Amino acid sequence: MTAVLTVPASLDEAQFESVIEQLAAVPTEAKLLVDARHCRFATPYGLTALLCLAQSRVERPDFAPPEDEQALSYWARAQFFKYAEELYTIRGTVPKRAASGDSDVLLEVTPVNGNEDVQGIVRRIQEKAQQILNTTLDLEPRSTMGFSMTLSEAASNIIEHAGRGGWVMVQRYNWAKRRVGRDVVQIAVCDAGMGFRASLEGSRARALADRWDDQTALEAAVIQGVSRFADPGRGQGIKGMRGWVHRIDGKLTVRSGTARIVPIIPDWDEDVPLQGGLLPFPGAQINVIIPRRMAPP
Amino acid sequence: MSHIDLSVALDAAAPEAHHHLVTRRTGAVVRTVIERQIAKLAEGSVAVLDFSQIGVLDRSCADEFVAKLVLPLTMERPSRESYVVLVGVSEGHLDAIEAVLEAHRLALVVRFDDGVTHLVGTVSALERQLWECVMARAGAAVEEAAEAVGLALEEAQATLEELVRRRLLRRLDDAFAPLGAPA
Numbered sequence: 001m002t003a004v005l006t007v008p009a010s011l012d013e014a015q016f017e018s019v020i021e022q023l024a025a026v027p028t029e030a031k032l033l034v035d036a037r038h039c040r041f042a043t044p045y046g047l048t049a050l051l052c053l054a055q056s057r058v059e060r061p062d063f064a065p066p067e068d069e070q071a072l073s074y075w076a077r078a079q080f081f082k083y084a085e086e087l088y089t090i091r092g093t094v095p096k097r098a099a100s101g102d103s104d105v106l107l108e109v110t111p112v113n114g115n116e117d118v119q120g121i122v123r124r125i126q127e128k129a130q131q132i133l134n135t136t137l138d139l140e141p142r143s144t145m146g147f148s149m150t151l152s153e154a155a156s157n158i159i160e161h162a163g164r165g166g167w168v169m170v171q172r173y174n175w176a177k178r179r180v181g182r183d184v185v186q187i188a189v190c191d192a193g194m195g196f197r198a199s200l201e202g203s204r205a206r207a208l209a210d211r212w213d214d215q216t217a218l219e220a221a222v223i224q225g226v227s228r229f230a231d232p233g234r235g236q237g238i239k240g241m242r243g244w245v246h247r248i249d250g251k252l253t254v255r256s257g258t259a260r261i262v263p264i265i266p267d268w269d270e271d272v273p274l275q276g277g278l279l280p281f282p283g284a285q286i287n288v289i290i291p292r293r294m295a296p297p
Numbered sequence: 298m299s300h301i302d303l304s305v306a307l308d309a310a311a312p313e314a315h316h317h318l319v320t321r322r323t324g325a326v327v328r329t330v331i332e333r334q335i336a337k338l339a340e341g342s343v344a345v346l347d348f349s350q351i352g353v354l355d356r357s358c359a360d361e362f363v364a365k366l367v368l369p370l371t372m373e374r375p376s377r378e379s380y381v382v383l384v385g386v387s388e389g390h391l392d393a394i395e396a397v398l399e400a401h402r403l404a405l406v407v408r409f410d411d412g413v414t415h416l417v418g419t420v421s422a423l424e425r426q427l428w429e430c431v432m433a434r435a436g437a438a439v440e441e442a443a444e445a446v447g448l449a450l451e452e453a454q455a456t457l458e459e460l461v462r463r464r465l466l467r468r469l470d471d472a473f474a475p476l477g478a479p480a
Binding site for chain 1: 311313314315317319320321322323352353354355356357359360361364365387389390392393396397400401
């Protein structure tokens, strides 16, 4: 018996929760069909999280790609199918891998399995996206380096703590009609590894905690900068990301297990700072939204 | 002073990094290379680490490379007397360097592109005052420094000795001398 998971028409961070909801009702070892036929839009978070979903299954799931031509073409340009073909059995045909000529895809879906992958990601962003970042986001040189640093730290988090590979993608959007009212760049860094709670299991924070769950583990790591290592220099990566995102009026969200934390909620958005008791999803999923710098009044 | 171009060291140790100092592993590899180079220098030498050709520096790498390079040099009884000065540091690099030095309560002498030398990291107001006094004079005896900042001789002596232990000043006979160019 194959369980069918329906991918919503618009697959962003919020809508991916509906996929997790459906997933929670299916035993880990059950055969799965991820049905994206009616999906017309997906963000980097949605695409990378779909790959994590497949990684988390015992049996290789099936995947029905979008029927919408534009969506199908975008998913191919974003290199989603290049990796989805390794993790899913694709039902139907998908466009051949095409080099992305899409200037809005600043970094296609990229695997993170080791040190060289993080170096490659930083190199490609510095080479390909530097000028776009300057013009799209109007970032100062110091902030442009902050962008690469954020990407590098988030990807490093996978190789240091996840215990298995993950995925990164970066995309530019024109959000003139949304509340933020300007261009934004989204970074998604997702893995299906052990997650923050398991990673911090041997930490001092765990030893001192009265209550220990995904929520307290996320708070310890993201807000207090706690690491599984006692070294005071550890935990600097997330702290640096948080500081930079705050300085440039961006938004950072981290989901792990059954919890989600939003340490930076900018004025242009609304969200819940900390949530526990969500339906479980393995690993850690980081989403960063960086809006274009506002001209000083 | 011995000039060490970090981009050359990085090319030799991790060519795939393409002049970007990112990830802990890269930091550890480069630190090992630099430690070997410093070990070859004469006792009491100043190693000038040049960041001018380095692109991105993230905090994880800075912690593994910069902080862990400096920590053993500043121990109570270090295995050798070596000093480190950073040059060619951009504003983007500074964010990572400052954060990791503060996490370990360390400080370093950094010379910026405008030629001005600063103390970066964790330093007390008194340490900074005395350090600037020695820098402005391109070296000073304890009596001169104590008088210039209005301190008792013993307190000035103790603070200056602490700056030497932290590898932010050098002892030169009876006086204290800067590591880099005077401000």
